Amino acid sequence: MRFFCFALLLLTLSCSNQNTTRTKFIHFIPENTSVVVKTSNIESLKSAIQNNDLIEKLSNTNTYNDIKNKLDALSILDPKSELLICFSKENNDSLQYSIITKYHTSLFKTDSLTNYIEEKLTYKNKSITKSTLNNNIFYSTAIDSVFFASSSKKIIDAAFLNTEKKVELEKIYNTTDKDKSLSVLINSENEIIKSFFIEDLISLKNFSNYYAVDADISQDEMIINGITKASDSTNSLINIFKNNIPQENQIQNITPSNSDGFLSFTFNDYKTFKTNLLKFNKQDSIVPTTLFDNAIEIGVVYEGKKQAIVLNSIDVIATKDALLSELNISDTYRQIDIYSFSKANLFSNTFSPLINFNKASKYCVIDNFFVFADSLEMLQNIIASYQNKTTLSEQTHFKDIKANLSDESSLLIIVNSSILKTILDKNLKDNSNYNLKKYNASGLQFIYDINFAHINGIIKKAKTRGYQNSISEEFNIKLDANLLNQPQFVINHITKQKEIVVQDVNNKLYLISNRGKILWKKQLQGAVLGNIEQIDIYKNGRLQLAFATANKIYIIDRNGNDVAPFPKKFSNNITQPLSVFDYDKNKNYRLLVTQNKKLFMYNVSGKIVNGFTFKSANNNINTQPKHFRMNGKDYLTFKTANKLYILDRTGKTRVKPKTSNNFSNEAIHLYKNKFTTTTQNGDLVSIDSRGNTTIENLNLSNNHQLETTSKTLVTLKDNKLTIKSKTIELDFGNYSPPKIFYINDKIYVSVVDLQSQKIHLFDSQAKPIANFPVYGNSQIDMDNIDKDKNLEFVTKGESNAVILYQMN
Known part of the structure; x- marks a missing residue:
């Protein structure tokens, strides 16, 4: 999402504004914050968001552009630690943001700043900078080495006064992964994100208190993992699963592939579940029935405006006995009897707000599933799909997302593109005409644990098979x-x-x-020469990237950090790619640097290897030096325009070719146990280990290329x-x-x-x-x-x- 492309002005900050006991970024989160976005790698996050297909489709919505326009007014931030972006609403509808990160002298990139006006302010003798950039106003300051910026002056002023630690928020904040490029904390009392759910009666506000998720964003999918927590004292829907063990969700096995999706909830003890649900709904009792005594899963299948209720029983005979008074056959389809059902509102009365369908006038029994609906056509579709094995569980797009979800969950929601758009529209200011056609299946699940629930979710674009x-x-x-x-x-x-x-x-x-997914970006001081090699500098199985630019040798670990003592700087230009040799396959690497006529051999400590004695070639070296091992001997090869060198590992001549040629710039290869390259006019030159040379006319022109194994x-x-x-x-x-x-x-x-x-x-x-x-x-x-x-x-x-x- 391009609104994460931050720009921020250069501040002239005085010493710390205030002594506080706040030691973590979480302590600076403003009051009434609705959503907190945390990133450990802003560049990786921006790239992931920029390339994500779903976010691109949402880019024309008012909500997207509202945030983008606000944050596009900032210059580029270059944080060295994690960064928090806090969103809140003021005056019921005005979106405000705040940015929290560690202040350092190179935090701001100001080279591209234009249309910028700066004004110095104070609040109770504290320094604040008011900035206007491209007609957008924001305020910034520093508190105890923490940089704090906001679109609201009111929030900035409050930052100096608010020293109270947010204990509950900090606990859930600590569950996020420090290494993830994106984590999101959501306060259920927020005015920005309304709902994740199909049913309108279920909202973030009544479902739980806090949500904290880590997100992986790639081109065609978003995957989230995290937790949600509600205190026992709050009337939160997530607590209805307390003291129940999540069961395997199976409703996908009876949901037709052409349905819009389903909702499934499970329990191992219906009586406990019922007690919790009565407490949530503030009811003393419901109409007694034994129908649910042997159920382990209840769900809703959605098909346009039609719904079907599915009951998954572990004792089919006992559940049938509970329906003995409901055996009036109204139809038969594919040898499955369809019965009338007189208690159409039983499910909504019992399971609201999870189920609000009150028109269940028919039902049928398919193996261990009891299916209730109002539409005969929907029941027939469910029967046919089950018998034909064309249910959702058989579809590739469902299997793809199921791999990221647990088999057992307290609550599982699977939706197609139509319901996904409906859910997204609940959270957007407008229902823009964006197309989610290929988002065939997305999923969200909650797995209740002790006093909290795990969250897993995935939104994925189906690939063409x-x-x-x-x-x-x-x-x-x-x-x-x-x-x-x-x-x-x-x-x-x-x-x-x-x-x-x-x-x-x-x-x-x-x-x-x-x-x-872009894992990291690293600014180099020049172009990489040739291919990048990998070495195990510490001999512990962890690989680093090794390469040269025109003036430096780099060794970088897999997190994008330089490995000391590199990068090593050179005053004269490096003219060929870095050659990396491991003669005896024992990870005692040698790094060979070419500078015009000369070669310099280094170890992984960045020190010259004194045992390498080669000083200079007769002319500029025009190929990357290579190492070959043949018959137990090492050969180092390279060439100039008219001389081919074959050395031993100390840099002394091992083989002297018995002819001279005007060579091309093609590399030297070991082909059929001979050192092989070409001349300028395209002849193939082959030299054996004794220096004997053969030349073969391949009918090549001056403009040719050679490659061999x-x-x-x-x-x-x-x-x-x-x-x-x-x-x-x-x-x-x-x-x-x-x-x-x-x-x-x-x-x-x-x-x-x-x-x-x-x-x-x-x-x-x-x-x-x-x-x-x-x-x-x-x-x-x-x-x-x-x-x-x-x-x-x-x-x-x-x-x-x-x-x-x-x-x-």
Whole structure:
């Protein structure tokens, strides 16, 4: 949501305004705050919100634009710790915000500030700054090294006076995850968020007191996990589940796939549940019945304006006995008898406000389910769907969201796009015409525990099903600026899966999860040279990113933090990508830096390795130095325009080629146990371990590319791609260098036509892979990046976008 793109002015702050006992950000939350948004990574949050499909669809609503317009008036904040955004309502309808974070000298980015007016104010001798930016006014100050800003002067003034700690709020605040990019706290007495529920009689206000959830936002889904708590002294609906054990929700097994959704609540002891519900409804008793004595789950199935009540029984015979007076058959459908029911308002009288349907005039029995409705057609649809196995539980979109929900819950709500929009509209100022067509299933559940309830929820856009042998787009996310280099995969040492690293033209480095979530951004001082390597600097299984820019070597941990003593700065330019060697596979890494003619070898402490004696080449080195191991010996290779060097690990000449050539800028490869590259006119040069040299005319032009594995040689000349002596004539275009991937004992060769924006993929026999070419704007990286068997590849999409594809 672009309204999280903060801008804030540079403040000249005096010393601390006041001595208080407040030590945590939570202590500064204003009174009457409705919603608190907490983030530990504002840049990651902004990117996630910017790329989320649902938020994009809501961007035309008045509520969205109201918040966006207020917060767009601020400059960019660069917080070094967590940041809180507090929303409240004043004068019944005026939305106010406050921002709380730790003050530090580089908190504000002011380079882009325009149309800015600043005025110094005081309140009881305390310094306040009134700021006007783009016609929006806000106020700011500092209290005990805490930065506090607000759209309301009244809230700023109160911040100096309000030193009372909010004990209950702090308890629930402490349940949020410190490492999540987004957590949300909601006060049930708020005037901003009205309801999560289908039934109008259930609101946040009467359901519980406080809600605290952590949220994961990716391109096509939002997942929340958290808790809600209501004190025993309050009349909150969540307490009706007290002293009951949640049971497995099963109503999805009888809900037709074409329904709008369902609500399900469970209990292991109906008598206790009934007592709690009577207390909530302030009733002494209800009409006695034995119908619910053996029920463990009650629910409502929604179909347009029609509803059906479902009772899930653990003793079908006993429940049938409770209906002995209701055996008047009114119809039969598919050998299922449909009976008349004389107590149409029984469910609403017993289970309000969870159930408010009072027209249950018919019922049928389907295995352990007793289904009550007013519409004969709805009962027939339920019977047919159950028998045909076309219920919601059989649908892929339901299975996808169920993976993020518990099997047992006290209260479960599953809705389709129509009811999802209805619920969202309850919380928006207008019912804008946004389309949620592909949001086939969303879910919210509450699991009652001792004195609180767990919350799990998911809103997910259904993906187009990937058919066998097809290519499906997994995500397409936008960065802050155009891409500078091609995306590449790196290993997540925690999950053993792959993530994506890429840099934009502003030299920001991004780490992106394989679900499309931007985990962090890091500002670098230059462009990354070549590919990023991964090393285990501490030998503990945790991997770091290692690479060079023109003037620095970086080693960065998986959280985006520099690993000391890096970055290491160089006064002279680094002219080739950083080479990382682990000679004996014992994690004693060597970092080789190229500076024109010279090579410098460093250890992971950033110290020169004195045992490396190579001083200078005869000319500028034009390829990244590589390490090969053959027959128990180490070979370090690189070349200049007219000399190829093959050294040992100390930098001494190990092999001296028995010929000289004018070399191309193509890399050196180990092909068929020979050091292989090309000349400027495209001849293949191969040198064995004794220096014997062979030259082969491949009929390549000056403009050619070479790539090999140990046994496969690939060349590209103009539009002619040759794989193992088999040549494919491609359409004329502007082609990237070929890349070879060896995955699951199979060779794949890719080239990208940057002119027509097409990715081509071939096997080792030069046969095209099915369903290629596909759209792409850069070389690809390809691997199996997750737990399934399908391969994925990543590429540049639009100028500022990263696309992940899956080969099904």
